[in-house]
Amino acid sequence: MSKIQLNNVSLDYIDDTNVFHALDNLNFSVKEGEFVSIIGASGCGKSTTLGILSGLRNPTSGNLLIDGKKSIGTGKNRGVVFQHYSLFPWMTSKKNVSFGIKQLRDDLCQREIDEMANGYLKKVGLEGFENKYPYQLSGGMQQRVAIARTLAMQPEILLMDEPFGAVDAKNKIILQDLLLELLQKDEDRKTIVFVTHDVDEAILLSDRVLFMNNKKIVEEILIDFERPRQRTKIFNTAEYSELRQKIMGLFYQVVKENIGGDEVVI
Amino acid sequence: MSQLFKVARFTPHALFFVLLSLIFLPSIAEVKNKGVFLGVVILFELVLLIKHKSKAAHDIVFFVFAFLAFWEFSTTKIPNSNIMLYPTPENVFAVYFSDWRKILTGIGSSMYLLLTGFLTAVISGIIFGMIAGWFTRIREAVFPIAKVISPIPPIIYTPYAVALLPSFQLASIFVIFSSIFWSVFISMILSVSNIDRKLLESAKTLNVKSTTMLWNILLPYCLPQVMKGLPISIANAFMVLTAAEMIGATSGLGWFVKYYSDFSDYTRVVAGIILIGVVVSLINLLIAAIEKKVIRWR
Numbered sequence: 001m002s003k004i005q006l007n008n009v010s011l012d013y014i015d016d017t018n019v020f021h022a023l024d025n026l027n028f029s030v031k032e033g034e035f036v037s038i039i040g041a042s043g044c045g046k047s048t049t050l051g052i053l054s055g056l057r058n059p060t061s062g063n064l065l066i067d068g069k070k071s072i073g074t075g076k077n078r079g080v081v082f083q084h085y086s087l088f089p090w091m092t093s094k095k096n097v098s099f100g101i102k103q104l105r106d107d108l109c110q111r112e113i114d115e116m117a118n119g120y121l122k123k124v125g126l127e128g129f130e131n132k133y134p135y136q137l138s139g140g141m142q143q144r145v146a147i148a149r150t151l152a153m154q155p156e157i158l159l160m161d162e163p164f165g166a167v168d169a170k171n172k173i174i175l176q177d178l179l180l181e182l183l184q185k186d187e188d189r190k191t192i193v194f195v196t197h198d199v200d201e202a203i204l205l206s207d208r209v210l211f212m213n214n215k216k217i218v219e220e221i222l223i224d225f226e227r228p229r230q231r232t233k234i235f236n237t238a239e240y241s242e243l244r245q246k247i248m249g250l251f252y253q254v255v256k257e258n259i260g261g262d263e264v265v266i
Numbered sequence: 267m268s269q270l271f272k273v274a275r276f277t278p279h280a281l282f283f284v285l286l287s288l289i290f291l292p293s294i295a296e297v298k299n300k301g302v303f304l305g306v307v308i309l310f311e312l313v314l315l316i317k318h319k320s321k322a323a324h325d326i327v328f329f330v331f332a333f334l335a336f337w338e339f340s341t342t343k344i345p346n347s348n349i350m351l352y353p354t355p356e357n358v359f360a361v362y363f364s365d366w367r368k369i370l371t372g373i374g375s376s377m378y379l380l381l382t383g384f385l386t387a388v389i390s391g392i393i394f395g396m397i398a399g400w401f402t403r404i405r406e407a408v409f410p411i412a413k414v415i416s417p418i419p420p421i422i423y424t425p426y427a428v429a430l431l432p433s434f435q436l437a438s439i440f441v442i443f444s445s446i447f448w449s450v451f452i453s454m455i456l457s458v459s460n461i462d463r464k465l466l467e468s469a470k471t472l473n474v475k476s477t478t479m480l481w482n483i484l485l486p487y488c489l490p491q492v493m494k495g496l497p498i499s500i501a502n503a504f505m506v507l508t509a510a511e512m513i514g515a516t517s518g519l520g521w522f523v524k525y526y527s528d529f530s531d532y533t534r535v536v537a538g539i540i541l542i543g544v545v546v547s548l549i550n551l552l553i554a555a556i557e558k559k560v561i562r563w564r
Contacts, residue, residue: 056467074470086468090486090563099482103472133563153472 001068002029003191004157009052009062022048024215026062035183035192037202039247040212041254046195049212050161053193054080066157076104079155083162085142087134093121093145094130100149120152121145124178140171144178151182158192164201176201177231184228199247203240204231211250213257219250278324281331282311288335289356293342295349299360306359307334353533361537368522373545376518379435380507380549383442384500391447392492395454396484409455416448420506428514438510445506446499453495457488490564493557497550504546519545 011023023045030036038046051057052064055074064071066078087096097117105113121130124144134142143163150158164172183190196202202209203223211219223243225234234240285307289300310327317323334355340346341354362369398408420441427437461484469483508520515521519542526534 054471056470074473076473078471080468080471082464082468084464086464088465088469088483088486090561100472103474103478135563149472 002065003032003034003067004030004053004193005065005068006049006052007062007065009059009064011048011052011057012060021215023052023059026052026217028210028217028220030191030193032191033189034208035194035206037194037196037206037209038212038217039196039199039202039209041251042197044212044254045215046197046212047161050080050159050193050195053157054078054159056080076153077155078157078159079150079153081143081146081150081158081160081163083165085134085139085146085166087142087145087149089134092131092133093126093137093148094118096134096145097121097149097152100153104153116152117148120148123151123182124148138171140167140175143167143175147175147179156191158190160192160194162195162197164198165196172201173231176204179205180229199244199251200235202247203243204229204234209247211247213250213254221246274321274328275324278314278327278331279311281328281335282307285331285335285338288338288342291343293354293356294345295342295354297342297354297356299363300356301360302363303356303359307331350530351532353536357533358537358540361534362541365534365537368517369541372517372519372522373541375515376507376511376520376545379438379518380442380500380503383439383507384446384503386439387443387446388450388492388496391450392454392485392488395451396458396480396488398451399455399458399488400480400484405455405459409452412448412452412455416452420445420502421509424506424510424513428510434510434514434516437514438507441506441510442503445503449495449499449502450492453492454488457491458484461487490561493553493561496553496557500549500553501546504542504549508542 006026006028009023009026010021013020013022026049038049040046048057052059055064055071055078058072066075087093088099091099094114094117097120098113101108101113101116108116118127118130121127124147126141126144126148129137129141134145137145143166147163164175167175183192194202194205206223209221209223210217211221221243225239286304289304289307310330314323314327337355341349341352342356346352398404423441423444424437427440428434431437431440465483465487469479474483507518508523511518511520512524519538523535523538523542526532526538
C-alpha cells in the first residue's frame, strides 16, 4: 500500500463566472520512506499539488488517500515547510518550535517541550539562537527554525514547498546538505514530497522526480544514486549529467510549446 | 552648520538666565508666590543639562523658555490692563501649590473615569473585533453598522447620557467607552481580515484549535496595529471626558477649568489647561512604555 495516493485529482477555482483549472486529473503515489520531488516551470501546478497533499486545499474531484484512507483537511501525520518564512514573528525560535510541539502533545509538561524544542534547534545548527525573534535571524536561519518546527512535530510525511527558494546560493547548499544528513538516518526516515524548480536540488535529494507541465504530471524520472549521498561524489558522474540533461530537455520543450502556442509571454 | 549648532546649544541656557533675571526683577503686577514657577524653570534647565547630547531637547527647551520669557516679560514688566484675563506665570504655577489637594482629587476622579472607560472599551473592542473579523458572516453584518455608528462624535451623547443614566460617573464612563470602542473594534476587524494568508496556512498545517488560533495567532498579530491607534483614542477620550465633566461633574480636571471660569478666576483656568496637557502627555508616555514592553518582536 502506498503512503500517499492521489486518484484522479482535479481542482478548479470558480471566480464569478470564470472557471480556472488549477489541477487536471492528477494520479500518482508515493511509497513509505520515499523522497519524491515535483519539478516544473512556475504556474504548472506544483505548489497547488502540495496544497492538496497538505490538506490546505481540497480537490474538486478525485481524492487523496493517506495510508489507504481518504483524507480531508490538514492532519497531524503531515508537516509542511513553506518557501516564505512561516514563523510567527511574535515568538522566539524556541517558542515557535515548542508552539508546534504543543499543538500535538498535550501529554508533555512545559519543561519536556522546551527540552525537545532545544534539541531540534540544535539539530538544525541553531544552538545559541533559541531566544532570538525571527526578525533577528537571517533568511536561512529562519528557514532552519521552520524545518526544526516541522521535524519536532514528528510527522510521518514531510511536505516542502520550495523551502530553499528564497535562500541565497551558499545557504541553499548548506541547507540541502543538512536535509540530506537529517533524513538519511533511519530513525528519522520520512516520506517526503518536495516541490522545487531547481534541477540540481531535485536530483541530489530525491528518489524520484515528477515533472509537471500545464497542471499535469508529464514525466516520471527515477534517481537511483545510493544513499547516503554526497554532493561531490554525485555531481561528477556521467549518470548525473544524463539525468540533468533529460530534465533540462523537458524544460526546453515547455518553453518551445509555449512560444509555439498562443500563450506567448515574453 | 556646526557653527550654527554651537549657537543653538548655547541659546536655551542664555534664555534660562534671562528668565531667572526676569523672575527676580521687580514686577508691576502683584506676585504672591514665585517658588513654583522658579522650580519649573529650574527643572527644565536640569533636564536639559542631563540630556545635553540631544539636539531635540535643546530645541524644545529653547521654545519653552522663549514662550515663558515672553509670558513673564509681558505680564510683569509691561503695564497690563487686564491682569485677571492675562495672569502672570508665577500666579498660574502657584495654583499647583495652593490648590494641590483639589488638583489631586481632580486627577484621581478623572483618571478613574478614563481608565474604567478605556479598559472596558479596549478589551471588549479587541474581543468582539477579533470574533467579528474572523467570521465572515458576522463581519459582513456588523462592519457596515459599525461604520455608520462610529463617526457620530461621542460628545453628542453626553447630555443625553447624563440625563438617562443614574449617575454622572456611569454616564461619562459610557461616553468614554463609546469614544474608544469603535476605533479599536474597527481596527481589529480590519487587521484580522487582512491577516497574512501564509501565517494562517502555516498555523493550519500545525493543526491549531480554533481557540488557539484566536488567542495565539490572531491576537498577537493584530495587537501592534491596535496599539498604534491608542494614543489618538486616549486623546479623544480625554476630550470627551473633560467635556462631560463640564456638564455634570463635581470634581475632575475638566470640572476644575469650567468651575473657575464661572468665577472668572482665569489664573486657575490657565493652570488647569496646562495641567491637562501634562496629564495627557504622561498617559501617552505610559502607553508607549507599555507598547515597548508588550511588543518586543519588531
